[in-house]
Amino acid sequence: MKQMRTAVFGASGYAGGELMRLLARHPLVQLGQVFAKSFAGSAISSVHAWDDEDAVFKEFSTAHAVDAEVCFLALPHGEAMEIAPMLLGQGKIVIDLGGDHRLKDRALFEKYYKKQQTSGAVLDEAVYGLPEWNSTAIRASRFVANPGCYATSAILALAPVLAEGLIEPDSIIIDSMSGVSGAGRKAAIEYSFSEVNENVKAYRIGDHQHIPEIETVLGEISEQEVKITFTPHLIPITRGIYSTTYATLSGAFSNSDVNEAFQKHYANKPFVRLPGSIPEVRRVTNTNFIDIYSTVLPERNQVIIISTLDNLVKGAAGQAVQNMNLVCGFPETEGLL
Amino acid sequence: MKQMRTAVFGASGYAGGELMRLLARHPLVQLGQVFAKSFAGSAISSVHAWDDEDAVFKEFSTAHAVDAEVCFLALPHGEAMEIAPMLLGQGKIVIDLGGDHRLKDRALFEKYYKKQQTSGAVLDEAVYGLPEWNSTAIRASRFVANPGCYATSAILALAPVLAEGLIEPDSIIIDSMSGVSGAGRKAAIEYSFSEVNENVKAYRIGDHQHIPEIETVLGEISEQEVKITFTPHLIPITRGIYSTTYATLSGAFSNSDVNEAFQKHYANKPFVRLPGSIPEVRRVTNTNFIDIYSTVLPERNQVIIISTLDNLVKGAAGQAVQNMNLVCGFPETEGLL
């Protein structure tokens, strides 16, 4: 099969590196140009585990002629807005791993991202890239907004029980932990080993930019207003998100009612696993799987749903490749198993 | 001042080792005999960082004549019941760091501990050793049931807002993470480095033995029925508990209402700190402090309370020494700052 050429913008970051690794192994595409800003001109192998010691990151510049049919944007918030319109104007397929195009509501974006939304008309074109719930639209699109890592863990955990009306949509509490790679590859004291090791810290309580993303997407899926409380925590692991979610049951539902909802929606989804026991991060590390487990506490009229994924794979680069597979008409799992 | 002599039972464990370290430095007591079961006869320095290379753990035996006025029991669940009655019968002060004497309700004990409660009459004599809420009774007692590590983090976080009627007593969700030393010093694949590192796992959901302890103590403090949901998680740190607690406000209370409750109850408590920013485990590591922080989410009508402590100090050995200080009439902070 004729291969498509891909390019990665923001290739020196952790998600960018994971993308490069996945695309290099993908049988139906060819990894082409890889762009980086501060590391432009540096050897890729000085940043990532990369065999070709001569290859370097290219100068990031909107003027640069991009030689690729599919462009992945793994950029800090605010930077994809500057480049996506141009790439789309050149007829490229664009998959944006950042947050710039996930929220259609500009006011909401500006409130949580503390930035102006400057993407213009192309924002309306962006399709939310959660394949388990949105594959038809993704297949028909050429501009995909890849979900956030926490958002993926929360939405996939909650959508079935909300869609089936099993929980109260304003009762949701999501308590999440994330590995440090989620903060990106950057020089900052707060992410240094000596600060993170043997430590735990919650952050951005009630203020995290994934809150409106989760509420909006779950609202659309379940056709009702959804309100969540979300607390992210930084813990000393490199990769992984572990979300423990609490919700009040809207009736006297049992474990089998809840399991049925998960089976109904995920039985055929290749990257959702429903293990019979409490999930662990290490089961999903380096994979595109999300493991989801639920248990009803009848005396509390609650359900606890636990979901775990690798923030750099199903939470970023893997899901981006899954989206590319759909957009390009490849098998959904190509290059990901 | 004349020193009291202390003995430690179960000295080869992590809590036992921490007790030895604290008692050895305590200016008003003298660390005497240290007993261990499987490590009896072994050099203490082969187990703990201990300077005297010649000192060994003594044979653990109920027949052994204990030469101490204060006995600390840092034993696996079920073992303190076998020895506490005898020690109390000999007139010793007993501080039990395990769970055997925390629940007066035998049925509740047997449901959660899966063991028969065999302590007999002495159970009624045990005083729950949470100095911030129970110091009068502790001072008058000679038998203290030291609280659980998770329970300490949860009860101290919730008692002020429950006592002041600020939250709904059936709305509480406690999401906790614990370091691995909380599982004790034992040979088990599940606690081996290769399994725990780069991993997270919830466990004993809805079934943990600290649930009835938290519900009972909070119920007594606030004179109402309290119901909680509690999920513990094992994370890759050695020491530390981090609890993020969620509750529905019982009215339109503000951050300052909540802060007032904490100030009212804890302003004079030497080991409770109320930092102005989100707590971190490393701030309390190796100390007897608990750091508590709260924030109201008005749009959610909720309060989030975060508490963190060192499970081996304020969650075990430090709190035990704090209790000894009260029982013996020493200053509460002696040997702990």
Added chain:
Amino acid sequence: MKQMRTAVFGASGYAGGELMRLLARHPLVQLGQVFAKSFAGSAISSVHAWDDEDAVFKEFSTAHAVDAEVCFLALPHGEAMEIAPMLLGQGKIVIDLGGDHRLKDRALFEKYYKKQQTSGAVLDEAVYGLPEWNSTAIRASRFVANPGCYATSAILALAPVLAEGLIEPDSIIIDSMSGVSGAGRKAAIEYSFSEVNENVKAYRIGDHQHIPEIETVLGEISEQEVKITFTPHLIPITRGIYSTTYATLSGAFSNSDVNEAFQKHYANKPFVRLPGSIPEVRRVTNTNFIDIYSTVLPERNQVIIISTLDNLVKGAAGQAVQNMNLVCGFPETEGLL
């Protein structure tokens, strides 16, 4: 191509699990029976990240009819001796990941392994499975003794400079660190998270069983007596070996002389990389690569050679698959890139 069937003995260990993962993905073989001792009957997914939740480990028994052409033995020292002769007698190809068949000298084996060597005649048939130096013999064999993890890191680092006569064969000092998975998957206090985290400890100084393996193999390769000093250290990582090796130059050799030796022997070896900068463990994690770097200290008349590999891949399961590829006539890198 017609697939060969493989079986794994000792599949519940870390090397066994890595073998299962590699064999399941290998395009030219089929993973068949997986045997375990203490975990016989347990779900594979309760031990490893394994998708098929119904699959269980089979009862380990010499009487069991093994349905496979290639048998991998990932067993504790001493157990392969008991089963290899039978499997070879049945005409199977046997690849032994343990230490039972690495040393032909029975006295040396018994000195370092503290066990009797009971393999009998088949011991002479075993070929040392270091493909970079022994591929002709491996291709012709049906019984491969897979090298030790430390030994692989040390021999590959030293063989070129010894073979080319650049260093004094009695001047070698190998200082190595290993991740905890190297100790196997077992319940032991000394490998528990709370003991290993934030710790370093040397062990088996001058007494490790890889010493005679390294000396013998390097002696054969360079046709001279080789004597080494070797100190292994346990450090808090899960996977990885990092060896820093020191040797006295036998003449006024420069960096380019040393590099030439490495280029000469490894230019065409697919799993040996010779990076231009100091290696890091994370570059080789989860790969079958060994990274080797050297630097001459002229004022000290020494060369320092640093080598790093993943102890479970190039140090165990990956090298075992590499050996199977050679024995079976497959491309050397099949299933390993």
Added chain:
Amino acid sequence: MKQMRTAVFGASGYAGGELMRLLARHPLVQLGQVFAKSFAGSAISSVHAWDDEDAVFKEFSTAHAVDAEVCFLALPHGEAMEIAPMLLGQGKIVIDLGGDHRLKDRALFEKYYKKQQTSGAVLDEAVYGLPEWNSTAIRASRFVANPGCYATSAILALAPVLAEGLIEPDSIIIDSMSGVSGAGRKAAIEYSFSEVNENVKAYRIGDHQHIPEIETVLGEISEQEVKITFTPHLIPITRGIYSTTYATLSGAFSNSDVNEAFQKHYANKPFVRLPGSIPEVRRVTNTNFIDIYSTVLPERNQVIIISTLDNLVKGAAGQAVQNMNLVCGFPETEGLL
């Protein structure tokens, strides 16, 4: 006893924080002003675990009137040179934890530190602050150059066997690992959790600034030229140095000859321990002890000496306090046990 007042320059770093902690608890001194550069004006509690939430770091300025008898300089290399002469001119006692005043040989300093030595006349006044070998000079001085962390581990391990003539002075190889806090508290990708975790990397091979310090001090102690090979490695722990040192015996010396040398020089040194088994980092963490262990390999004619210390305590702040104790005429162990 009348207390002395102390000041800390560079108080926002890890060594500075440890100094503050030690000085605050020291019974004979009073922690006064704490100065920081980039964190001037910030709350101390935003950086270190520090109870007084109102206290802030003071503006670092040479013009500032320092109100202290003893000044500790915990500054990046090159900065102590700028301030020490002024403080000494004001009659202060100065203890410099950095490297500016350890090497009297200006050329050597400039070669390894890549900086000009601008201290002027006061350089000659600086006394090398290794109390186990230099206590007489330290007691008589008012300007102490505190040793480097690696240097302390290496010099204390080697000085007795060199002083007693047991090893060849040009045969020494020191292979060391360090925790990440040794790199200081700074924003740098290379020290971020995601880079350091599950990783090992050697650095500055043959070029580390502690090489001339170790060679010079050991040369002075043993009155001969000493030449070393030194390789530092960064490993994923926060605190701790672990040095494994190799040397050729200068005669047929036994373990008891070597032990005798250590006993002779260290029997009365309060912070040197000579454990009977292989040392571990966690035995010295948070203490001012160094643990030293040696073993002779007769068949190799070598001795291996292992030493371990906490780089922030015996390797920095603890040793600085030990030096202050000597200069001020306090008991050597005051505030350090």
